[in-house]
Amino acid sequence: MSAPVPAIMRACVITAPGGPEVLALRDVPRPRLGPDGVVVRVRASALNRADLLQRMGRYPAPPGAPTDIPGLEFAGEIAEVGAHVVGWEPGDRVFGIVGGGAHADYVAVHAGSLAPVPDGMPWPIAGATPEAFITAHDALVTQGGLARGERVLIHAIGSGVGLAATQLARMLGAEVFGTARSAAKLDAARAHGMHEGVVPMDGARGIAEAVLAWSNEHGVDVVLDLVGGAYVAESLRCVAARGRYLLVGLVAGTSTTIDLSRLLRHRIHLMGTVLRARSSEEKAEATAAFVRDVLPGLATGALSPVLVAVVPLERIAEGHARLEENATIGKIAVTMD
Amino acid sequence: MSAPVPAIMRACVITAPGGPEVLALRDVPRPRLGPDGVVVRVRASALNRADLLQRMGRYPAPPGAPTDIPGLEFAGEIAEVGAHVVGWEPGDRVFGIVGGGAHADYVAVHAGSLAPVPDGMPWPIAGATPEAFITAHDALVTQGGLARGERVLIHAIGSGVGLAATQLARMLGAEVFGTARSAAKLDAARAHGMHEGVVPMDGARGIAEAVLAWSNEHGVDVVLDLVGGAYVAESLRCVAARGRYLLVGLVAGTSTTIDLSRLLRHRIHLMGTVLRARSSEEKAEATAAFVRDVLPGLATGALSPVLVAVVPLERIAEGHARLEENATIGKIAVTMD
Numbered sequence: 004m005s006a007p008v009p010a011i012m013r014a015c016v017i018t019a020p021g022g023p024e025v026l027a028l029r030d031v032p033r034p035r036l037g038p039d040g041v042v043v044r045v046r047a048s049a050l051n052r053a054d055l056l057q058r059m060g061r062y063p064a065p066p067g068a069p070t071d072i073p074g075l076e077f078a079g080e081i082a083e084v085g086a087h088v089v090g091w092e093p094g095d096r097v098f099g100i101v102g103g104g105a106h107a108d109y110v111a112v113h114a115g116s117l118a119p120v121p122d123g124m125p126w127p128i129a130g131a132t133p134e135a136f137i138t139a140h141d142a143l144v145t146q147g148g149l150a151r152g153e154r155v156l157i158h159a160i161g162s163g164v165g166l167a168a169t170q171l172a173r174m175l176g177a178e179v180f181g182t183a184r185s186a187a188k189l190d191a192a193r194a195h196g197m198h199e200g201v202v203p204m205d206g207a208r209g210i211a212e213a214v215l216a217w218s219n220e221h222g223v224d225v226v227l228d229l230v231g232g233a234y235v236a237e238s239l240r241c242v243a244a245r246g247r248y249l250l251v252g253l254v255a256g257t258s259t260t261i262d263l264s265r266l267l268r269h270r271i272h273l274m275g276t277v278l279r280a281r282s283s284e285e286k287a288e289a290t291a292a293f294v295r296d297v298l299p300g301l302a303t304g305a306l307s308p309v310l311v312a313v314v315p316l317e318r319i320a321e322g323h324a325r326l327e328e329n330a331t332i333g334k335i336a337v338t339m340d
Numbered sequence: 341m342s343a344p345v346p347a348i349m350r351a352c353v354i355t356a357p358g359g360p361e362v363l364a365l366r367d368v369p370r371p372r373l374g375p376d377g378v379v380v381r382v383r384a385s386a387l388n389r390a391d392l393l394q395r396m397g398r399y400p401a402p403p404g405a406p407t408d409i410p411g412l413e414f415a416g417e418i419a420e421v422g423a424h425v426v427g428w429e430p431g432d433r434v435f436g437i438v439g440g441g442a443h444a445d446y447v448a449v450h451a452g453s454l455a456p457v458p459d460g461m462p463w464p465i466a467g468a469t470p471e472a473f474i475t476a477h478d479a480l481v482t483q484g485g486l487a488r489g490e491r492v493l494i495h496a497i498g499s500g501v502g503l504a505a506t507q508l509a510r511m512l513g514a515e516v517f518g519t520a521r522s523a524a525k526l527d528a529a530r531a532h533g534m535h536e537g538v539v540p541m542d543g544a545r546g547i548a549e550a551v552l553a554w555s556n557e558h559g560v561d562v563v564l565d566l567v568g569g570a571y572v573a574e575s576l577r578c579v580a581a582r583g584r585y586l587l588v589g590l591v592a593g594t595s596t597t598i599d600l601s602r603l604l605r606h607r608i609h610l611m612g613t614v615l616r617a618r619s620s621e622e623k624a625e626a627t628a629a630f631v632r633d634v635l636p637g638l639a640t641g642a643l644s645p646v647l648v649a650v651v652p653l654e655r656i657a658e659g660h661a662r663l664e665e666n667a668t669i670g671k672i673a674v675t676m677d
Contacts, residue, residue, distance in 0.1 A: 041537035231600050250604055257601040263568050267587055273610040275603035325439040 047130025115287025384467025452624025498525025569593025
């Protein structure tokens with residue numbers, strides 16, 4: 004099924020902190036096979052905001068990941084299998100998340116982070132699936148406990164994670180509200196199941212008022228926030244009693260002044276979360292939950308990542324520049340062939 | 341075992357919003373027996389900060405509780421048992437929490453909120469036990485998941501809840517750090533098991549620095565915060581990865597500016613919590629956990645509320661005035677006889 008793994012491979016390397024121009028396609032040693040892992044011949048990956056931050060020098064790679072090769076998700080065929088690994092064979096079509104290194108021809112992956120790619124799913128779709136759907140599922144379901152009939156508010160709903168979360172929340176029977184920076188993003192989110200949406204005014208103004216109106220003053224039970232900053236204080240004003248607030252991103256800023264009395268009286272849980280830095284064991288848990296709850300929907304096509312563009316690895320810098328403009332809707336996939 | 345319940349009883353009534361002088365001992369109709377509850381002949385209760393806020397008109401009674409009779413905890417004998425209640429008999433010595441009304445000769449209690457008073461425990465001790473120990477156990481264990489070998493930081497450690505939490509955390513095998521507004525309070529907390537403590541400078545300054553030094557820069561895994569305000573932002577600086585921050589009180593203020601990036605990177609959970617407003621079902625769950633985990637320690641004397649004073653119901657206004665001075669260490673019990 005698989006050719007021998009060469010000693011040298013192509014990789015997207017961060018040559019210095021900076022703009023997209025610091026990225027270069029380089030020949031580097033291929034990753035080593037560990038006893039508990041596999042080496043995957045990567046066919047596709049996708050861009051995430053963490054890749055941009057890492058490139059700028061603002062978000063160092065977590066322990067165990069390559070320091071200078073970004074890429075948090077992969078889809079491809081298993082090339083080599085570690086001595087302790089059972090249940091996986093060379094040639095198996097797999098996808099999943101890693102702490103980095105996926106923007107390359109080969110990536111080393113802990114076996115617990117492998118999930119089977121559904122039959123017939125094209126590589127660019129598969130490469131753009133794991134990070135968005137595992138992040139959205141882990142936040143909404145595993146941590147947020149989103150239940151049928153509840154209301155959820157999703158900030159940056161036009162992003163890859165936002166659109167994955169919209170589909171998941173609808174599948175769970177929740178009512179979905181969203182915010183985005185353009186009407187076009189809201190239109191896309193509506194096409195994937197969002198019930199009501201708003202483009203906030205300066206800062207975050209108007210969000211709570213809109214949500215309270217949509218919900219007959221009840222507010223929302225869960226917030227999935229990829230924006231942060233002033234969005235947190237504003238959104239807490241419309242979280243219902245026993246609500247769960249999942250903070251996943253901070254593009255709007257890293258500090259906010261919050262009303263603690265509302266947090267206390269309504270018994271709200273404000274939870275920061277991030278996948279990249281988790282241990283192998285925790286990534287394996289999140290992957291197992293994804294396989295159980297999300298993979299069936301991906302196999303039938305009921306769930307699917309939204310792709311705005313596909314760029315080959317040698318033009319990945321163009322993808323970085325495009326994601327940085329904050330105008331993309333959904334994911335930018337990266338292909339290796 | 342028990343005399344018939346009279347139609348009229350004595351109660352501490354809030355006659356108007358204001359200082360301790362608005363409290364008056366009045367004859368009022370005794371509470372009605374519901375089919376799922378009991379009426380308890382109260383022998384002792386205790387004061388809580390919520391009683392002061394309710395008296396000032398700043399914290400209305402929750403639905404189902406008397407609007408003008410404070411009192412969140414009781415100890416006494418069952419006087420009457422509702423038609424649907426099994427397992428409890430008139431004369432049983434019981435204690436527990438209610439949404440209000442315990443500063444009176446009789447109180448109506450949902451049967452799920454009843455726990456048996458350990459043999460030999462004096463009434464003033466029993467009356468000062470439920471709120472502090474249920475609050476501390478629910479926050480530290482049920483919500484905070486405090487585990488053996490973890491570190492916990494307790495603000496207002498000289499309070500009734502603070503000293504109960506100190507004893508519980510020690511029993512669980514945790515390392516206990518604390519803050520208080522006087523050296524005398526820290527001394528009392530040390531006597532109950534606190535390892536290290538500090539009196540913060542202006543505002544909350546110095547807390548994070550002290551905690552990081554005590555913990556070899558590791559920080560704490562759980563915070564139990566009865567103070568709020570600037571303490572929240574300051575304390576978040578010394579919460580370890582995957583730490584749980586339980587916000588239980590707000591005497592220092594209701595807003596603070598927090599560092600969201602730390603919340604996200606360290607995957608911290610900031611949770612507001614309050615017992616008073618919970619449903620009967622939720623109070624029953626918290627009571628069942630208290631019976632399972634805390635009652636055995638209370639029965640042996642390994643755990644015990646710290647009493648600073650005992651006042652009879654007719655002098656409860658003196659207790660209010662004393663608690664308001666913020667110099668008390670532990671609980672002020674109220675007796676009905």
